[in-house]
Amino acid sequence: MQGIKTYLNRAVVVTTGDITTFEVDAIVNAANSSLLGGGGVDGAIHLAGGPAILEECRKIRSTQYPEGLPTGQAVATTGGRLKAKHVIHTVGPVWQGGSKSEDRLLQDAYRNSLTVAESLGVKTIAFPAISTGVYGFPRDRAAKRVAEVLKQYFSTPRTIQTVYLVFFSPQDAELFIREADSILDQ
Numbered sequence: 001m002q003g004i005k006t007y008l009n010r011a012v013v014v015t016t017g018d019i020t021t022f023e024v025d026a027i028v029n030a031a032n033s034s035l036l037g038g039g040g041v042d043g044a045i046h047l048a049g050g051p052a053i054l055e056e057c058r059k060i061r062s063t064q065y066p067e068g069l070p071t072g073q074a075v076a077t078t079g080g081r082l083k084a085k086h087v088i089h090t091v092g093p094v095w096q097g098g099s100k101s102e103d104r105l106l107q108d109a110y111r112n113s114l115t116v117a118e119s120l121g122v123k124t125i126a127f128p129a130i131s132t133g134v135y136g137f138p139r140d141r142a143a144k145r146v147a148e149v150l151k152q153y154f155s156t157p158r159t160i161q162t163v164y165l166v167f168f169s170p171q172d173a174e175l176f177i178r179e180a181d182s183i184l185d186q
Contacts, residue, residue, distance in 0.1 A: 003015045003164075004016065004170070004173050004174075004177065005173075005177050007150070007180070007184035007185065008150070008151070008154045008184060010162070011150075011154050011160075011161065011162060011163060012150050012154070012162075012163050012165065012184065013162060013163070013164045013165070014165050014167070014173050014176055014177055014180075015164055015165070015166055015167070015173065016166065016167050016168065016169065016170055016172075016173050017166055018044070019041060019044075019045070019126050019128050019166045020044050020045055020048035020049070020082060021048075021083065022083065022084065022126045022164065022166065023083045023084075024083075024084050024124040024125055024126045024162075024164060025084060025085055025086060025117075025120075025121075025122040025123055025124045025125060026076070026079070026084050026085065026086035026087065026088050026117050026120065026122045026124075026125045026126075027045065027079070027082065027084045027086075027087055027088070027125070027126045027127075028074075028087075028088045028089075028090060028113050028125065028126065028127045028128065028130070029041060029042055029045045029087050029088065029089045029090070029128075030042060030090070030092055030128050030129075030130045030131065030133070031069065031089040031090060031091055032091060033068030033069050033070070033071070033091050034061070034068055035057040035058075035060060035061055035065070035068070035069055035075075035089055036054065036057060036058070036061070037054060037057075039134065040133050040134060041128045041133075045082070045087060048081065048082055049078075049079055049080030049081055049082045049087060050080040050081040051080070052077075052078050052080035052081075053077050053078060053079070053080045053087055056077035056078055057077060057089065060075050060077070068091075069089065069090075069091050070091065071091045071092065071093050071105050071108075071109070072090070072091065072092075072093070072104075072105040072106075072108030072109050072112060073090065073091065073108070073109075073112055074088050074089065074090040074109065074112040074113040074115070074116045075088070075089050075116065076088045076089070076116050076117075076120055077089065084126070086117075086120055086122065088113045088116050088117055088125070090109040090110075090112060090113045090130065091109065092105070092106055092109045092130035092131030092135055092137065093105035093106055093109075093131055093135065093137065094131070094135045094136065094137075095131065095135060095136035095137045095138065098141075102131075102137060103141070103145050106130065106131055106137060106142060106145050106146070107145050107146075107148065107149050109130050109131070110127065110130070110146055110149045110150075111149055111153070113125075113127070114149075114153055114160065114163075117160055118158070118159050118160060121159070122159075122160060123159065123160060123161045123162070124160070124161060124162045124164070125160060125162075125163055125164070126163075126164040126165075126166050127146075127163065127164065127165055127166065128166055128167075128168075129142065129165070129167055129168075129172060129176075130142070132172075139172065139175050139176075139179075140175060140178075140179045143175065143176040143178075143179035143180050144179050144180065144183060146165070146176075146180070147179070147180035147183035147184050148183060150163060150184065151183055151184055
C-alpha cells in the first residue's frame with residue numbers, strides 16, 4: 001500500500017484504491033445508521049466481506065442499537081472474507097449547511113473509530129472519506145476536520161501505528177493533501 005503522501009512520521013498515509021482490498025487490521029465502513037448495508041463504500045464492504053458482517057450488524061442492532069447507530073458513534077464486526085480482520089462501522093453526518101454540529105459529528109466518527117480500533121488491539125487501520133459522498137459534506141472542510149483529529153490523536157503515544165486515508169480518486173487525495181498540509185506538516 002504505497003502512499004501518495006505521509007504525515008506524522010509515517011503514522012498517516014494518504015493513498016487511493018479499493019478499501020476492501022487493503023491488508024490492514026481494520027477498515028472503517030462509512031455506514032448508515034441501520035448498519036444493514038447500503039450504497040458506496042458501505043455496499044462494497046458488505047459485498048466483499050460476505051454475510052458474516054451483516055449477521056453481526058443485525059446482532060448489534062437487536063442488542064445495542066435497536067434504533068440504529070447514532071451519528072458519530074462506532075462499532076466493530078468481523079471482517080468476514082476481507083483481508084482486514086475487523087470492520088469498524090461509523091455513521092458520518094449528512095451535510096445540512098454546517099449549523100447542525102456536522103464538524104463535531106464528523107470528528108466524532110473518526111475519533112470513536114480510532115477508540116474502537118484501539119480496544120481491539122488494531123495496529124493498522126484504513127478509513128474512507130466519511131460523509132463526503134452522498135452525505136454531501138464538503139471535501140475541503142472534511143479534510144481539515146480529519147487532519148485536526150489525526151494531529152491531536154498522534155500527539156501522544158498510541159497503539160495504532162498507521163492510519164491509511166483511502167481515497168477513491170487521485171483528485172480527492174490531492175484535495176485532502178492541499179487542505180491538510182498546513183495542519184499535518186507543522
